[in-house]
Amino acid sequence: MSPALQGHRVPMREFSRSLPMALLRAREAVMRQFRPSLRRHGLTEQQWRILRALAAVDASEVTELARTAFLLGPSLSRILRDLEARRLIERRTAETDLRRGVVSISEKGLKLMEEVAPSSEAIYAAITRRYGARKLAELHAMLGALEASLAGLDTEEASEAAASEQE
């Protein structure tokens, strides 16, 4: 009676049940709150992630930073180049291994973080109030569990299942 507007019969679940879509929408709803504040300080979301990651340590190798800030190497390379040009970070080469770069946040970078942090924390607090601290903690746990449960799947079932459809 009401398959919305006809549509074509394709053997797929409803779009609304797509997990990646649900995660994307939720993330965007959250990020939409932070972006304007970051933008006022001339920072992108990824640049902010890098500064936060660097502020938590004394220094970090590039590969380690990529893992911490959850960025791919090529993206990180470009962003570090720009952040260094803005003097928000400092970089040197490891003495024992000339292949490795070592990055740290600069005084200027720390000063910028201190400017941004309060409004960022205020927004996070507002989100927590709205959604509920308990639910937020529960969501965090479920997201972590999801990530963990898929950790080893990469080269197993999923790819096999996909591959078997290729034959």
Next chain:
Amino acid sequence: MSPALQGHRVPMREFSRSLPMALLRAREAVMRQFRPSLRRHGLTEQQWRILRALAAVDASEVTELARTAFLLGPSLSRILRDLEARRLIERRTAETDLRRGVVSISEKGLKLMEEVAPSSEAIYAAITRRYGARKLAELHAMLGALEASLAGLDTEEASEAAASEQE
């Protein structure tokens, strides 16, 4: 005793408690499973979203499609141009309003979907097995609730909180 590796004192919560980061990591863990299959068929994640959205209806206006596939206008414009060049979609102009474009999936697009859908469903099934159908449903609900709870926040508390820090 163990603030990891020193780090600089900045008034921010731990990076690991960042909600956007948790959502990003979870989403990436999921998408990592799907991307290879899509890639084998020459599709990006966003192109696939558009095809899925179009397969569920007879036709859609561009603005409506942007909302459904959760893409920004400029991204959608580019992708539709490419999908049309590949003849996976068809587009025309609305008779009653020449500003509006009307898009629909083509026969070729449907055929491609039928090729991709099985492996996509298989992967989704594998994820569901791993994580648990019940938990997955619960996660979906919590993500929807989060999105809903932040819906009206945009121009209220968060921005005010952020703005007040600007003074």
Next chain:
DNA sequence: GGCAAATACTTAACATGTTAAGTTTATCCG
């Protein structure tokens, strides 16, 4: 009717995501 404002895109410009290839330096091993 006709002009100002709004709507529905599209284009532009710059930043990042993603995969592949390239470069430099270390490490392995015969």
Next chain:
DNA sequence: CGGATAAACTTAACATGTTAAGTATTTGCC
């Protein structure tokens, strides 16, 4: 020791994310 491999980035190329501007049509209103 020295060549083959591997490791740690960096660069390249193309697709999308994001904001601002631009274009074509339509609406609202006097």
